[in-house]
Amino acid sequence: MKIALLGxxxxxxxxxxxxxxxxxxxxxxxxxxxESKDLSQVDVAIDFSVPSAAFKxxxxxxxxQVPVICGTTGWLEQYDEAVELCKTxxxxxxxxxxxxxxxNLFFDLxxxxxxxxxxxxxxxxxxxxxxxxxxxxAPSGTxxxxxxxxxxxxxxxxxxxxxxxxxxxxxxxxxxDDVPGTHTISYKSEIDSIEITxxxxxxxxxxxxxxxxxxxIKDKKGVFSMKEVLSxxx
Ligand SMILES: NC(=O)C1=CN([C@@H]2O[C@H](COP(=O)(O)OP(=O)(O)OC[C@H]3O[C@@H](n4cnc5c(N)ncnc54)[C@H](OP(=O)(O)O)[C@@H]3O)[C@@H](O)[C@H]2O)C=CC1
Ligand SMILES: O=C(O)C1=N[C@H](C(=O)O)C[C@H](O)C1
Numbered sequence: 001m002k003i004a005l006l007g008x009x010x011x012x013x014x015x016x017x018x019x020x021x022x023x024x025x026x027x028x029x030x031x032x033x034x035e036s037k038d039l040s041q042v043d044v045a046i047d048f049s050v051p052s053a054a055f056k057x058x059x060x061x062x063x064x065q066v067p068v069i070c071g072t073t074g075w076l077e078q079y080d081e082a083v084e085l086c087k088t089x090x091x092x093x094x095x096x097x098x099x100x101x102x103x104n105l106f107f108d109l110x111x112x113x114x115x116x117x118x119x120x121x122x123x124x125x126x127x128x129x130x131x132x133x134x135x136x137x138a139p140s141g142t143x144x145x146x147x148x149x150x151x152x153x154x155x156x157x158x159x160x161x162x163x164x165x166x167x168x169x170x171x172x173x174x175x176x177d178d179v180p181g182t183h184t185i186s187y188k189s190e191i192d193s194i195e196i197t198x199x200x201x202x203x204x205x206x207x208x209x210x211x212x213x214x215x216x217i218k219d220k221k222g223v224f225s226m227k228e229v230l231s232x233x234x
Pocket of ligand 1: 007
């Protein structure tokens with residue numbers, strides 16, 4: 001498969017190694033304005049760039065009919081618009097806040113725990129995410145997905161960074177040296193605490209998931225999620 005990397009930083013470089021190991025070829029690397037780039041030789045584009053570039057990169061792929069995998073976080077206010085454009089232009093698009101298989105299992109666990117805990121109002125919920133100091137967005141896309149899952153399965157109505165009201169979930173974003181990504185959801189009462197944590201030991205899991213998603217989307221049209229990719233693997 002001929003892959004374009006949109007963004008060639010920490011993730012782009014990790015994806016390159018894994019894609020080549022799996023027999024793919026990197027035919028294009030984009031690290032600035034995509035406007036004039038010719039994608040005609042590209043089977044799938046993988047965007048791990050910056051929040052300010054993601055929407056433009058994705059929609060350029062739609063225009064040139066190149067399926068696009070997007071892992072960039074921090075641009076989600078334009079997600080619904082991207083979905084509409086993908087549909088009208090009959091293109092292919094998959095965004096995930098986290099491509100690692102472990103985190104996608106953790107998402108299932110989070111949903112189940114939120115349902116279990118919903119009747120027990122003595123427990124206060126909070127989410128903590130820890131990432132490296134170069135991260136541009138806060139809270140992480142993964143923490144937002146975790147909060148959205150709890151909101152869909154409890155009486156909480158929203159999430160807030162740091163200070164939250166009674167009906168909101170507080171998300172605490174910590175930045176520490178080279179941490180690849182750690183997410184914890186805690187339920188705390190006076191009597192006890194229940195916590196679940198996912199710890200990434202490197203970026204390899206994110207990159208492998210993105211390459212698997214690229215292999216999966218290659219000849220498809222539509223808007224997809226990692227759930228659909230992973231249901232084909234289990
Ligand atoms: N969904 C997931 O599983 C994961 C998501 N992420 C997300 O992926 C994104 C990238 O992370 P990471 O690799 O660590 O970040 P880096 O800062 O290491 O890399 C960002 C890259 O984007 C490039 N860039 C800047 N402007 C553009 C542009 N207009 N078009 C294309 N590329 C551009 C930068 O180039 P230059 O350096 O020259 O400015 C750099 O190569 C972040 O949003 C992060 O949150 C990260 C890990 C996992
Ligand atoms: O910026 C990162 O590094 C990561 N970003 C993603 C996020 O915002 O959730 C995924 C992962 O945690 C690493």
